[in-house]
Amino acid sequence: MSARRVAEQVLDPELPVLTLADLGVLRDVQEVDGKVTVTITPTYSGCPALDEMRADLKESLTEAGYTDVDVRTVLHPAWTTDWISEDGLRKLSDHGIAPPQRIGPRTVGPIPLNLEPPTRRVACPRCGSHRTTELSRFGSTACKALRRCEDCREPFEQIKEL
Amino acid sequence: MDNAYDGLVEDGSEERHWAFGTGFTEALTGVDRAVPPLVDHDDLAAYCLMLGDDALVLAQRLAEWCSRAPELEEDVALANIALDLLGQARMLLTRAAEVEGVGRDEDELAYLRDEREFRNVRLAEIDCGPGPGGDFGTTIARLLVFSSWRLALFQRLTGSLDPVLSAAAAKGVKELAYHRDHAAQWVLRLAGGTEYSRERIVAGLALVWAYTEELYVTHPVEAALADAGVGVDPAALRAEVDDVLDTVLRAAGLDRPEVRQVAALAGQAGRDGVHTEAMGYLLAELQHVARSMPGAHW
Numbered sequence: 001m002s003a004r005r006v007a008e009q010v011l012d013p014e015l016p017v018l019t020l021a022d023l024g025v026l027r028d029v030q031e032v033d034g035k036v037t038v039t040i041t042p043t044y045s046g047c048p049a050l051d052e053m054r055a056d057l058k059e060s061l062t063e064a065g066y067t068d069v070d071v072r073t074v075l076h077p078a079w080t081t082d083w084i085s086e087d088g089l090r091k092l093s094d095h096g097i098a099p100p101q102r103i104g105p106r107t108v109g110p111i112p113l114n115l116e117p118p119t120r121r122v123a124c125p126r127c128g129s130h131r132t133t134e135l136s137r138f139g140s141t142a143c144k145a146l147r148r149c150e151d152c153r154e155p156f157e158q159i160k161e162l
Numbered sequence: 163m164d165n166a167y168d169g170l171v172e173d174g175s176e177e178r179h180w181a182f183g184t185g186f187t188e189a190l191t192g193v194d195r196a197v198p199p200l201v202d203h204d205d206l207a208a209y210c211l212m213l214g215d216d217a218l219v220l221a222q223r224l225a226e227w228c229s230r231a232p233e234l235e236e237d238v239a240l241a242n243i244a245l246d247l248l249g250q251a252r253m254l255l256t257r258a259a260e261v262e263g264v265g266r267d268e269d270e271l272a273y274l275r276d277e278r279e280f281r282n283v284r285l286a287e288i289d290c291g292p293g294p295g296g297d298f299g300t301t302i303a304r305l306l307v308f309s310s311w312r313l314a315l316f317q318r319l320t321g322s323l324d325p326v327l328s329a330a331a332a333k334g335v336k337e338l339a340y341h342r343d344h345a346a347q348w349v350l351r352l353a354g355g356t357e358y359s360r361e362r363i364v365a366g367l368a369l370v371w372a373y374t375e376e377l378y379v380t381h382p383v384e385a386a387l388a389d390a391g392v393g394v395d396p397a398a399l400r401a402e403v404d405d406v407l408d409t410v411l412r413a414a415g416l417d418r419p420e421v422r423q424v425a426a427l428a429g430q431a432g433r434d435g436v437h438t439e440a441m442g443y444l445l446a447e448l449q450h451v452a453r454s455m456p457g458a459h460w
Contacts, residue, residue: 045333046249075253075329078336111313111335113406114343115350115413136235137344138242146235162336 003036004029006064013052014141017095020053024083027074035068036061041079043162044142081143081162096125098132098147098158124149125156132156194325197261201390206324207262208281208383209393211271212433213315214254215282218272219441220308221247222448223290227301230292239344243305246337253330273452277442278435284424285373287432289440290366299352299359300366306345307370310406311377313338314399323391346410353414364416371419376426377403381433 007029008021020026020040028039038057042050054071061069081100084092089099101120117137121130129151136146137160144157197206224244231237255268266274289295290304316338319331352363378400380388387393411418430436451458 042249042333044246044249045253045330045337046245046247048245075333076325078329078332080336110317110402110406111339113346113409115346115410117347136238137340138235138239140238142242142245160340 001064003031003038003061003064003066006061006066007036007038007057010053010056010060013049013056015092015097017091017097018084018088020057022085022088022091024085024088025053025079031066034066036066036070038069038071039074040071041074043079047142079162081159084159092159093125096156097144098122098125098156100159100161103161122147122158124152124154126154127152195257195260196325198323198390198392201324201392202386203261203263205383205386206392207258209387210254210258210261210327212281212381212383213319214251214258214271215280216286216308216312217247217254218251219280219282219444220286220304221245221251222444223286224301224305227292227298232298236298240301243341243344246334246341250330250334250337253326257324257326257330269452273449277437277445280432280435280437280441280445282432282437283373283376284432284438284441285370285377287441287444288370288373288438289443290370295440296366296369297362299362300369302345302348302352303363303366304370305341306349306410307374307377307407309338309342309345311399311403313342314402314406315394315396318394318398321391322393327392342406349410349416350414353416363414364419367411367416368419368421372421372424375423376431376433379426379431379433384433 007026008019010020010026012018012020012023012025015023023043025040025043026038027041028037030037030039038061040050040053040057050073057071058069080103082102082104084100092099117134122132123130124132127149129149131150132147133150134145134147135155139146139157143159143162145160146155147158148155197203221244224240224247227240228237228244231240251272252268255271259266259268259271285304285308288304290300291297292301313335316331316334320328320335322328322331349363349367352359354360378397380395380397384393384395388395388398408418424438427436
């Protein structure tokens with residue numbers, strides 16, 4: 001299997017329903033004369049999973065026979081949730097996690113102050129109802145918020161747009 | 163199992179768990195790290211320390227709330243915000259260490275520097291609770307001021323000629339934007355809640371406002387790097403930050419606090435390594451394990 005194919009199949013340590021490729025943190029895989037260089041990018045500045053990802057990539061590639069592996073980090077351009085693949089969004093939803101909406105490029109100028117909780121409608125990943133409310137903007141990991149469905153009454157997690 | 167920690171290490175595993183620090187010191191592996199030409203290395207290292215220390219010290223303050231916030235969701239929120247700031251601090255301290263070039267790393271800078279070597283603004287270090295120094299309202303007031311100021315700074319820093327500063331700023335901007343929103347929404351909630359909650363946010367804002375003037379004082383290092391297109395002159399941030407803070411205060415029906423500013427000491431303040439009494443206690447807690455058990459792991 002090509003080094004790229006191996007790297008693409010490594011799972012995210014915190015969202016193991018997604019591969020690093022689905023999540024969009026896998027930026028590049030280069031294979032030159034048996035040496036593999038993988039480039040990844042952190043989701044958040046303090047993402048504690050980055051070192052896990054590095055170790056998992058090295059391990060998977062080593063098992064596949066690639067012994068000379070270098071995993072590099074790039075910060076630029078900064079990751080956004082728009083980098084999660086269509087496949088990734090679907091997998092999140094199937095797994096009971098509300099996927100982020102596409103946000104597109106940010107407009108220039110000072111970032112507007114937001115004094116209201118987000119009003120956008122988030123569909124419940126279990127029953128599909130749009131009658132859901134935010135319980136907490138900060139969830140179990142930096143990238144998730146906690147919501148509840150008013151129809152099926154189940155709480156669920158949502159990947160925040162970043 | 164005799165020792166609770168034994169279960170954390172897999173049998174036969176060489177893996178060591180860190181007792182402090184991160185166990186990995188390469189926050190910037192693979193990032194373009196060329197120092198732009200004509201930039202003084204000592205200045206750049208000092209500047210990275212300033213911005214890194216702001217984040218590290220406030221991360222420590224926010225982490226103090228973990229398990230002590232008024233509600234569980236807020237424990238998680240403040241810890242998450244602290245983690246973002248810690249991530250920003252790691253990149254900046256790593257950059258400071260490598261540019262300084264005397265063989266220190268981010269952990270040494272965080273854990274083994276003395277108070278006079280810390281370059282953070284005093285707003286980050288003052289005790290805003292959960293202890294007797296303040297309360298949740300004070301902490302929210304500080305977070306509002308700090309994140310509004312740092313967001314304005316980081317937005318400009320995305321244009322830095324230093325590749326690490328510009329990349330770290332671009333990541334940080336998105337995080338600081340929701341830190342600021344979170345604090346602003348709490349200011350509204352506290353101001354519009356009960357008479358008592360309003361009293362607390364008014365008192366909190368008054369307390370932290372005494373440290374706002376320092377945010378706009380230009381240190382010679384900041385001036386030199388702003389000239390070189392690498393840093394940001396904080397004096398240029400005032401209008402934008404004032405505008406944001408006024409918008410929040412107006413929406414909350416609060417007046418801008420009129421308080422006397424805490425003076426610098428013989429012209430020196432946080433950016434020069436001159437800190438408040440609270441800083442020694444903060445560092446004692448932050449650095450204790452690393453200093454009493456150097457290199458500890460389990």
